Amino acid sequence: MGTPGFLPMEEFQSLLEQLSQCGYRCVAPQVKDGALLFETIEHINALPRGIVQTQAPGRYQLQQTDSPRYFSWANGPQALKPLTFAPRENLWYSEVTAEGGLRFREAPTETEPLAVIGVRSCDLAALKLQEQHFQGDQLDPYFTARRQRLFLVAISCTHPADTCFCAATGDGPEVDSGFDISLYETDHGYFVSPGSINGEAIVQRLTLEPGDAKAFTQAQKEVTDSAAQQLRQLPGEDLQHSLFTNLDHPRWQEVAERCLSCGNCTQVCPTCFCHSENDVPDISGTKTGHERQWDSCFSPGHSYLHGITLRQETSQRYRQWLTHKFGSWHEQYGRSGCVGCGRCITWCPVGIDPTEELAAICTPPSGKEN
Helix, strand or coil, X not given: CCCCEEEEHHHHHHHHHHHHHCCCEEEEEEEECCEEEEEECCCHXXXXXXXXXXXXXXXXXXXXXXCCCCCCCCCCCCCCHHHHCCCEEEEEEEEECCCCCEEEEECCCCCCCEEEXXXXXXXXXXXXXXXXXXXXXXXXXXXXXXXHXXXXXXXXXXXXXXXXXXXXXXXXXXXXXXXXXEEEECCCEEEEEECCHHHHHHHHCCCCECCCHHHHHHHHHHHHHHHHCCCCCCCCCCCHHXXXXXXXXXXXHHHHCCCCCCCHHHHHCCCCXXXXXXXXXXXXXXXXXXXXXXXXXXXXXXXXXXCEECCCCHHHHHHHHHHHXXXXXXXXXXXXXXXXXXXXXXXXXXXXXXXXXXXXXHCCCCCCCC
């Protein structure tokens, strides 16, 4: 593969315009309420130019710099998950007919083409896991409809947060698959590569300059260096055996004394898919919607079965989350459910770090084997 074509910084607007002309509504990270969130965008002036971030356990802060770059940060609280697996949605309705009977009908699905700008490698890996779950043996039409409308413009990461560990999970920071267009950012613009037929069609509509091989090598080095900057590690790739042989480890109770069971970690996690389903009557009394909404294994209702809450203690709920995410996912999906984005660390109100908990639970004392 040769050096990709180059899109100067001042021409980035043309990418948004071409996507719009092809029928896509563009969304991109923008500063809102002190965080970076995906919002509709029509002009590059709305992008977070010069924004950098500080992330640490229980801490997230944005700072403005004079950098010309739009993507010199790691991630915000929102991944791709809300764009494919809606936080709350109606699956079907029942309504009273004029004859007094009941009629059932499916809820409409969203079909508007959506282009997402600035997707990171960890979130592409998370999307692949979500696809395995929602498009496996039981096809979910709502997820599928949203996934099919997505056009993904991904960018390799050069500014990891202190909470990032995607290099340890093998999911970044370089974008290598699952995208329609990939970008490498420099101070002067972007090296652009298509990753799909739809992506190729958009790239051909752009006026790209010949890419400079030396500058491209430097851009790749920045991504490689960002992997080396990540200090958090995991005590192994497949932790299923270590976790399930330590179900009575005292660390579960220790972390429970700090954990609030708030579920923040599962809400920001790009791969968690737990949900509840409820019937929501209309105020008219003639119509009821069957609603699906995000749930969490930290909520009491998640383990409620026939009048009994099976996991009544916080220690049991945290153990359920960690053993499933890093252990039994290997049986279900062939890999861990963690992509190393670090959001669970940043957005935990008390700063619990799963990499520390895993190290304490899974790493045997010196001279012993787990």
